[in-house]
Amino acid sequence: MSDPIAAGGAGEGTRAVRAGLPEPVKYEPTLPGPVFAAHFHLPGEPTGPYTYGRDENPTWTHLERAVGELEAPGRDGVETLVFASGMAAISSVLFSQLRAGDTAVLPSDGYQALPLVRAQLEAYGIEVRTAPTGGDAQLAVLDGAKLLWIESPSNPGLDVCDIRRLVEAAHARGALVAVDNTLATPLGQRPLELGADFSVASGTKQLTGHGDVLLGYVTGRAGEPMAAVRRWRKIVGAIPGPMEAWLAHRSIATLQMRVDRQSATALAVAQALRGRPEVTGLRYPGLADDPSYQVAARQMRRFGCVVSFTLPTRARAERFLEELRLVDDATSFGGVRSTAERRGRWGGDAVPEGFIRLSVGAEDPEDLVTDVLRALEESAR
Numbered sequence: 233m234s235d236p237i238a239a240g241g242a243g244e245g246t247r248a249v250r251a252g253l254p255e256p257v258k259y260e261p262t263l264p265g266p267v268f269a270a271h272f273h274l275p276g277e278p279t280g281p282y283t284y285g286r287d288e289n290p291t292w293t294h295l296e297r298a299v300g301e302l303e304a305p306g307r308d309g310v311e312t313l314v315f316a317s318g319m320a321a322i323s324s325v326l327f328s329q330l331r332a333g334d335t336a337v338l339p340s341d342g343y344q345a346l347p348l349v350r351a352q353l354e355a356y357g358i359e360v361r362t363a364p365t366g367g368d369a370q371l372a373v374l375d376g377a378k379l380l381w382i383e384s385p386s387n388p389g390l391d392v393c394d395i396r397r398l399v400e401a402a403h404a405r406g407a408l409v410a411v412d413n414t415l416a417t418p419l420g421q422r423p424l425e426l427g428a429d430f431s432v433a434s435g436t437k438q439l440t441g442h443g444d445v446l447l448g449y450v451t452g453r454a455g456e457p458m459a460a461v462r463r464w465r466k467i468v469g470a471i472p473g474p475m476e477a478w479l480a481h482r483s484i485a486t487l488q489m490r491v492d493r494q495s496a497t498a499l500a501v502a503q504a505l506r507g508r509p510e511v512t513g514l515r516y517p518g519l520a521d522d523p524s525y526q527v528a529a530r531q532m533r534r535f536g537c538v539v540s541f542t543l544p545t546r547a548r549a550e551r552f553l554e555e556l557r558l559v560d561d562a563t564s565f566g567g568v569r570s571t572a573e574r575r576g577r578w579g580g581d582a583v584p585e586g587f588i589r590l591s592v593g594a595e596d597p598e599d600l601v602t603d604v605l606r607a608l609e610e611s612a613r
Contacts, residue, residue: 244419245488247305252298252481263482266291277332287466291474295481296449299439302418302484303431303451310424311458312451313465314477318414318434319345320470321448323429325410326379328464329457332357334378341364341391342383343412344580366391366523371401382428383412385524387565388575388589390415390515390540396613408457414438415565419491420534428458438537438566440483441490445476484613490568490594494537494589498592499601502539504601508608513542513587537592538565546585548611551576553588555607558595565591570600 242250253263270285282288300312307412315321325542326349330336336353338346340362350360361377363369365386370393374380381401384393395411410430411423417438424429433439435447450460465471472480495518502516517528518535528535543549553561559570563578569591576585592600 235569236366241306246421247301248487249485251301251484252294252296254294263389263478264290264294266478268474286471288440289474289477291477291481292472295477295484298481298484299418299435299449300451302487302516303422304411304424306382307424309454310451311454312449313447313458313462314435314472314480315450315465316470316472316476317446318432318436319347320446320465320468321432321450322412323594324461324464324468324470325432325450326353326381327356328460329379330356330358334388335357335359335361335375335376337361337363337370337373337380337407339363339370339381339386340391341365341386341412341426341582342381343387344578347580348550360369364391365389365393368393368397370398374402374405374407377402377405377407380409381407381412382423383415384410385415385536385538387415388540388581388583388587390517390522390536390538390539392528392532394516394527395423395426395428402428415536415538416532416534417487417491417536417566419488420495421532424451424453426531429453430461435480435564437564438491438494439487440480441487441566441568442479442483442508443562443564443567445479445483447472447476447480465509493594494566494592495534497536497595497597498537498539499603500597500601501590501592504605505539505541507537508605510544510608510612512540512544513540513551513584515540539590539592541588541590542584543586543588543611546574546576549588551611552607555610557607558600558603559590559593559607565589567591568594570595 267290272282296312304310361373399409409428411428413431414433430452443471499518516539517524562571575581
């Protein structure tokens with residue numbers, strides 16, 4: 233009898249619960265505990281899979297298989313590598329694929345750390361071009377590029393681009409394509425199925441979902457580009473601890489339940505905010521009247537847990553955050569406990585002073601909507 237998970241035919245909840253688990257062994261745990269080892273017994277020639285702790289670890293192996301089964305279910309020739317953080321994963325792709333004289337295309341409205349990455353790439357003699365995510369604007373600056381970096385939905389503005397269209401255009405010009413899939417998660421979209429060469433994400437966010445693990449990963453087709461990513465991980469030692477890898481794998485089991493609950497509640501929050509006079513610039517790709525909805529609906533299966541909007545002033549935004557009772561004022565997103573922040577406090581994001589990024593957790597939808605609306609009313613006083 234064929235394995236429905238290996239064949240990609242199982243439901244997403246079933247796949248998430250069982251992803252990456254080893255074959256059952258009598259009297260052994262279903263998910264083996266973390267393996268803490270800097271080195272392994274290695275008599276004779278080093279022919280086995282585990283030699284030294286910077287290269288491989290059995291706990292990573294289980295997690296990498298799990299992520300691969302979610303990012304590319306039923307597909308052979310796909311490899312996943314886990315990293316110490318999302319930025320470690322991002323850096324591994326950019327710095328392993330690009331050389332002095334190459335050109336990279338980045339989003340101008342992407343993750344806050346990308347300007348730091350741009351500065352480092354340029355210091356190494358790599359040309360960097362940028363364009364916004366919305367309207368597939370990166371198409372206009374693709375000629376001569378070696379690598380296109382896509383972030384869709386973008387963070388924090390939640391713009392969406394047509395990934396398949398950009399991939400086809402980039403490949404026609406000989407460029408590789410990496411997609412930051414952090415905000416969508418593998419249950420929201422699968423970049424490799426849309427033609428991308430790499431799917432990259434911070435597992436710190438919704439993938440693990442509890443705000444207690446820093447992690448990143450890269451999934452891509454097996455071959456020289458992924459081999460270069462692996463070499464980069466070995467060279468810089470950007471590896472996760474076994475405990476973090478084990479916690480991440482454990483957390484993936486509830487991913488489908490969390491993503492479904494959070495996506496549905498995010499839509500409810502966005503709908504409740506839509507009619508508020510003090511709210512402008514409301515964005516959520518799952519809203520039927522959102523500028524990105526038509527494109528998002530073609531390539532996303534779920535629309536994520538983040539809602540963004542702008543309040544009239546910085547002071548109003550700060551009062552709103554202070555009045556929230558079920559939402560923590562914290563950075564990051566994707567956790568089971570709702571969080572929100574005024575993004576302008578960090579600098580670096582081209583957003584108004586009153587811009588709010590709200591990450592919807594797993595609270596009861598009615599309670600969360602009530603809390604958000606109450607905080608809006610209180611903040612007006």
